[in-house]
Amino acid sequence: MEPEITGVGTAMITPFRKDGSLDIPRLEQFIDFQIREGVNFLVPCGTTGETPTLSDEEQMQVVKTTLRLARGRLPVVAGCTSYDTRHVVEMGKAFKAAGVTHVLSATPYYNKPTQEGIFRHFEALRKETGLEIMLYSIQGRTGVNVTPETVERLVGNKIIFAIKEASGNILQIQEICQRVNGALKVFSGDDLLLLPLMAVGGVGVVSVASNVVPRAMREWVDTMTERNYVKAREQLQPLLPLFHALFVETNPIPVKGAAAILGLMDANYRLPMVPPAEKTMSLLRETLKPFLKKN
Numbered sequence: 001m002e003p004e005i006t007g008v009g010t011a012m013i014t015p016f017r018k019d020g021s022l023d024i025p026r027l028e029q030f031i032d033f034q035i036r037e038g039v040n041f042l043v044p045c046g047t048t049g050e051t052p053t054l055s056d057e058e059q060m061q062v063v064k065t066t067l068r069l070a071r072g073r074l075p076v077v078a079g080c081t082s083y084d085t086r087h088v089v090e091m092g093k094a095f096k097a098a099g100v101t102h103v104l105s106a107t108p109y110y111n112k113p114t115q116e117g118i119f120r121h122f123e124a125l126r127k128e129t130g131l132e133i134m135l136y137s138i139q140g141r142t143g144v145n146v147t148p149e150t151v152e153r154l155v156g157n158k159i160i161f162a163i164k165e166a167s168g169n170i171l172q173i174q175e176i177c178q179r180v181n182g183a184l185k186v187f188s189g190d191d192l193l194l195l196p197l198m199a200v201g202g203v204g205v206v207s208v209a210s211n212v213v214p215r216a217m218r219e220w221v222d223t224m225t226e227r228n229y230v231k232a233r234e235q236l237q238p239l240l241p242l243f244h245a246l247f248v249e250t251n252p253i254p255v256k257g258a259a260a261i262l263g264l265m266d267a268n269y270r271l272p273m274v275p276p277a278e279k280t281m282s283l284l285r286e287t288l289k290p291f292l293k294k295n
Contacts, residue, residue: 005075005102005134005162006185007040007204007225008217011048013256014062015265022058024065026265031069033264037214042066043104043206045079047141048252053270060094067099075102077134077206083108085121092129104164104206106136112143115150119159126159133159134206138166138189148175155184164189164206170196177201191217191243195232198224208246209239212258213291238290245287248280258284262292 012034015026034042044066045051045059054062063078070076078095080103082088092103105125107118126133135154137146145167154160165173166189173193177186177200188197188205198204198221210217216239223232246254253269257276260267261284267275276284 003040003074005041005077007221008038008210008214009041009043009077009187009204009206010034010039010210010214011046011206011208012042012044012066013211013252013259013265014044014049014051014054016268016270018266018268020268020270022061023265023268024061027062027065028069030259030264031066034210034214035070035073038218039074039210039214040204040218041075041077042070043077043079046104046136046206047079047081047106048208048211048255049079050252050270050273051079051081053273056091056094059091060098063095063100064098076100077102077104079104080125080131081106081109081136083111085124088121088125089128092125092131096129096131100131102132102134102161104134104136106138107142107144107146109142115147118144118146118150119153122154122159123157132161134162134164134185134187135160136164136166136189136206138164140166140168145172148172148179151176151184152179155180161185162187165197165202166190168193170200173197173202174200191239191246194221195224195229195236199229208251208255209243211255212262212264212288213239213242216291242287242291245280245283248283249276254280254284257281258288261285261288 015023017023078100139145162185186202188194191209194205220235
């Protein structure tokens with residue numbers, strides 16, 4: 001029986017070779033690193049994994065590799081997002097056939113559906129696939145917010161089991177936690193907002209930073225799960241500069257650069273993502289120093 005989906009889930013970066021092809025051996029090594037360092041679950045094929053540049057076949061390859069290595073060790077929540085409901089349902093069915101049970105699905109991007117459209121989109125994914133859905137709400141990327149009322153409606157209809165909340169609005173997050181009253185797992189989609197989110201009822205984070213400092217993120221979340229916020233604020237001190245550094249350029253540019261510094265993979269990207277500026281790499285080297293000393 002797999003562990004519960006809670007705590008730290010890594011929004012996995014995707015390794016490429018210089019020619020832009022998937023680097024599956026590096027992916028396998030990276031997954032093993034994540035598991036050894038103690039994350040609670042893995043999230044392949046989110047946008048941090050440059051998924052918009054991956055074909056459906058490549059996404060399936062990444063997901064199958066993650067499932068194979070994680071099986072019996074920790075859960076997998078596979079990214080499954082499209083602005084076309086029919087397409088997301090087709091992806092969901094294919095993932096389910098491959099062994100996926102849980103997916104992370106962002107609200108449709110660019111076309112800005114109404115709240116009713118959002119509800120029906122996730123209703124279709126749930127009803128037609130039977131998959132357990134973690135809704136990803138990130139207005140800054142998709143152009144549309146998911147209101148607390150819509151979240152409550154989705155929970156009431158048993159359509160979602162969790163939400164990755166990246167609105168940046170702690171008051172909205174608090175309202176969601178109050179409305180669902182423990183019936184929904186609320187994860188932060190923003191490492192910087194994790195501490196206040198857990199203080200108002202959240203259970204963890206789908207993290208960018210845990211790609212490079214998984215053990216530190218796990219220890220920090222464990223401390224907050226125990227409600228020891230004094231110690232959590234101390235643990236945040238070395239993490240905070242890193243959180244800022246990981247977003248000085250568009251995600252996932254800096255985090256893949258940080259992974260290259262640590263030797264986890266090469267800093268290869270697919271356009272329109274490009275390598276980080278040298279000043280960004282210098283900043284990343286500096287902010288990673290406290291964690292290198294522990295290794």
